[in-house]
Amino acid sequence: MIFTLLLAVLALQGQGAQPAQPPPTARLQAPIDLTGYWVSVVTEDWRWRMLTPPKGDYSSLPLNDEGRKVADGWDPAKDEASGNACRAYGGAAIMRVPGRLHITWQDDVTLKIETDAGMQTRLLHFGAAQPPAGDAGWQGYSVATWEIAGAQRGAGGGGGQRGDGAAEAAAGRGRGAPPGPRFGSLKVVTTQLKPGYLRKNGVPYSENAVVTEYFDRHNESNGD
Numbered sequence: 091m092i093f094t095l096l097l098a099v100l101a102l103q104g105q106g107a108q109p110a111q112p113p114p115t116a117r118l119q120a121p122i123d124l125t126g127y128w129v130s131v132v133t134e135d136w137r138w139r140m141l142t143p144p145k146g147d148y149s150s151l152p153l154n155d156e157g158r159k160v161a162d163g164w165d166p167a168k169d170e171a172s173g174n175a176c177r178a179y180g181g182a183a184i185m186r187v188p189g190r191l192h193i194t195w196q197d198d199v200t201l202k203i204e205t206d207a208g209m210q211t212r213l214l215h216f217g218a219a220q221p222p223a224g225d226a227g228w229q230g231y232s233v234a235t236w237e238i239a240g241a242q243r244g245a246g247g248g249g250g251q252r253g254d255g256a257a258e259a260a261a262g263r264g265r266g267a268p269p270g271p272r273f274g275s276l277k278v279v280t281t282q283l284k285p286g287y288l289r290k291n292g293v294p295y296s297e298n299a300v301v302t303e304y305f306d307r308h309n310e311s312n313g314d
Contacts, residue, residue, distance in 0.1 A: 115198035116216035121238045121274030122307040125195065130188040139188055142290040157294055164292025179208025180286030181229045182301045201234060201276075214278055221282055226297055230283035237304075238274035276305040 132139055138147075148161050169175055179187060189207030196202040201214040214234035221231035280301040288295055 117198045121272040128191040160294040177286040178290040230280045232280040278303045
């Protein structure tokens with residue numbers, strides 16, 4: 091009798107056990123959809139972005155003496171001859187170069203940005219706390235995190251857990267209530283960059299540059 095009872099308890103325990111579920115991927119956690127084709131709308135710095143400024147024009151940029159020296163010595167023919175014609179299309183500047191973008195998911199934890207300006211490809215890696223060791227490149231290595239409204243800022247590869255306020259709001263909706271809308275943005279930190287130009291006229295950034303970006307999506311009333 092005791093043996094039979096133990097078997098029944100074990101059987102019930104086995105039925106109730108659920109296999110551990112993997113955490114949702116960055117793609118599933120996305121609070122906004124950034125995929126698709128995009129085109130630049132230039133509403134600021136037109137004379138530096140739409141045209142190549144003359145040598146020595148580094149207005150509004152906080153350069154030190156060495157930076158001004160490099161900018162004053164800019165020689166595009168020398169860049170071309172040395173195989174560095176892409177210096178103006180590196181990761182610290184490419185998103186301000188007017189043109190078209192194509193954003194897709196390369197896989198569930200990697201967003202891909204392809205630009206027609208400079209024919210560059212950026213990969214934004216979710217879930218990577220630190221970039222792996224490796225050689226520098228024009229687009230460097232980008233670590234991405236979702237920053238979801240009400241969540242702990244920057245937590246987790248896909249956005250992290252809810253903060254106390256969001257948890258209380260969720261509880262207040264009651265069990266079984268439909269989830270509310272999710273809002274947030276994409277934070278990207280890029281390192282391991284080759285030295286490049288912030289502007290096409292040779293205004294430099296070094297291999298020690300750290301670029302922090304925030305991507306948001308805004309829907310206009312006209313459908314754009």
